[in-house]
Amino acid sequence: MLNDYSKEDKVLLAVDCIIFGFDNDDLKVLLIQRNFEPEKGKWSLMGGFLKKNEVLDEAASRILNTLTGMNEIYMEQLYSFSEVDRDPVERTISTSYYTIINIEKYNEELIENYNARWFSMSNVPHLIFDHNIMLDKAIKRLRRRTSINPIGFELLPEMFTMRQLQKLYEAILDKKLDKRNFINKINSMDILIKLDEKDMTSSTKGSYLYKFDREKYDKKKVNNFYLKL
Amino acid sequence: MLNDYSKEDKVLLAVDCIIFGFDNDDLKVLLIQRNFEPEKGKWSLMGGFLKKNEVLDEAASRILNTLTGMNEIYMEQLYSFSEVDRDPVERTISTSYYTIINIEKYNEELIENYNARWFSMSNVPHLIFDHNIMLDKAIKRLRRRTSINPIGFELLPEMFTMRQLQKLYEAILDKKLDKRNFINKINSMDILIKLDEKDMTSSTKGSYLYKFDREKYDKKKVNNFYLKL
DNA sequence: TTAACAAGTGTTAATATTACACTTCCAAAG
DNA sequence: CTTTGGAAGTGTAATATTAACACTTGTTAA
Structure with a gap:
């Protein structure tokens, strides 16, 4: 048995972010409308790919920052999704992260930069790939977690x-x-x-x-x- | 913005398995002694790489099976570890899984095939890479989970x-x-x-x-x- | 002055959790 | 045959936690 990593398959590793928000009334989730293929025009979580010298936590923060401008927000790793065909373009594993932020502060800018919108949790559209599953797992985790840590x-x-x-x-x-x-x-x-x-x-x-x-x-x-x- | 995956970095994705066992008395963990570099001779969790057409859950089961011969054992995904230098050979992300099995049945064969040994949780050696951190996270999760589902x-x-x-x-x-x-x-x-x-x-x-x-x-x-x- | 509206405040009942010690049964030893 | 040792089995009382519930207060605007 030898240590030969070179024969092993490499994969794309994406990070998708479930961004919850609270606006003094309602729990919402931030979604973007894709202006690129595949699934152009459909709603999706905000995501990106892990870079060579980046830790997953950093990637998640970077993606949050890109979309909202926010920094130093704690994001919690949720789960890694790996269905072979989850992304039709190419085999991609996605590690998902979630967080919850204060909506008020960062509302305006992001809607201009991306096609982003806050959706009430009671009114979430059909999302691309396995993103609805991610969201569902995230809300369950958020609820459990909320009862444990304030x-x-x-x-x-x-x-x-x-x-x-x-x-x-x-x-x-x-x-x-x-x-x-x-x-x-x-x-x-x-x-x-x-x-x-x-x-x-x-x-x-x-x-x-x-x-x-x-x-x-x-x-x-x-x-x-x-x-x- | 375009859908061009080809510029993105690909990485190696490993799966490491924390295999707990119970022998009517003690909680133990199954470790292997590496007979290959790096860290030859040191103790480690059993692991492997995700294959092109394999789901993470399957990879975890495959690794468990390789080591113990056991099949159809539920393994739960724990966490994905991504420190840039966690594996000194090459950038490798590791998604860890854990399970708990009945020691008695599969004791003999595996010790012969691999340099594997059961360690009492109170007596775990220093492990390679970030495997001690994985193990620590796994035992905490197992405890929490045990209180929730029988x-x-x-x-x-x-x-x-x-x-x-x-x-x-x-x-x-x-x-x-x-x-x-x-x-x-x-x-x-x-x-x-x-x-x-x-x-x-x-x-x-x-x-x-x-x-x-x-x-x-x-x-x-x-x-x-x-x-x- | 009074009507409207959210803030503020305690008690009781039900349920869940913890602590705790003696008796029973059987086999083996004497 | 009697005694002894060792694990199995069994219930209750005290405490802590959770859940249910309704009226009074303070202020402004009509």
Whole structure:
């Protein structure tokens, strides 16, 4: 038995990104309309190919950046898809990544550069290749993950109300949560700082603003604390 | 923007297998001693390269089969590792898979064919490349997964005692479980059939044998029932 | 002044989890 | 035949977690 790599088959390795977004109301996914063959005109996830000196994580970040301009967003590897005919042009393996970002900030530019659009999760079109399968796997993983790590805080403004946070969780988990139970649960985690300030935009009474306490969070993460909602 | 795949870099795609085993007592992992460069003489996971017309799942099964002779064993994809220098010979991405098998059956042959050996999880040597990282990720995933799906039944003889089942879970989770609580939990899942027969090998009194009720299990799986231990 | 609207707030019941110790059965030894 | 040793088997009480549920407060605008 010898170490001869030269006989082995090489393949194209793509990276496809499932980009979820939250707009204070709805969970959405960012799709692009292909202006190239194959499947021109059809909707698809944003993707690209892994480069020679690039790690998969970097490729995923690069692709996210290309489309949205965003940097330093954590992307999680989802799964590697390898059906022989998944891409009709050539054998291509695709490692998929997902993330969830704040829609508001990066809305305008990208729609101009690419034919990109946010779709409500309840209204996703038919996608090319195996992209619907990827998306389905991603949403399931996101839901499981959300219950384990408080993933959500990056998606909200620095200061936010309990109501906003609850809506975020409701959007991800796709179910209504009880207001009081939610607040108790969040408070019991002890990773938020309640401010004196109030947000007056959504009610006459106003609702208290909170800040995420990253220091406390990082300390607790060591002990693998988690949130079940 | 055009659909020109020809400019893209191709890479070698390896598949490495983390093969856990259970021998009625201990959780072990199957490693091979490399008789080829690089890192000749060092311990490593069993691996191979993805072939042109092969799906990743198939490659993983093929590698398992080559080493152990086993067929039709479910292997779960773990993660794709892509550090640029992870393999010093050539840029290689590795998608890792793991499974857990019954050691007893396939012990002898493989040790002859390959320089393979079972290592207790508490006594794993330094492995080549990033294989220790893979193994670490695999054991964590196995533990999480074990609590979600009753993965273990395939690993036991067709008929087994509660004690054996408990030992299996203890080995995977690496912690002692309470006998009564364990039995209650398992019984509440209602997926075992208690037989009239007893196993007399481990005590004078003998202990009842059980069978896994796959039919009931499959019905329940639809509802995503799970086991927390 | 009052009507409308979201914010805020605790308690109880149900369920799930954990901790814990003695009896039973049989074979082998005396 | 009696005793002893060793694993199997068995239930309950305490605690912790989760789920269900409705009224009061504060403010603005009509």
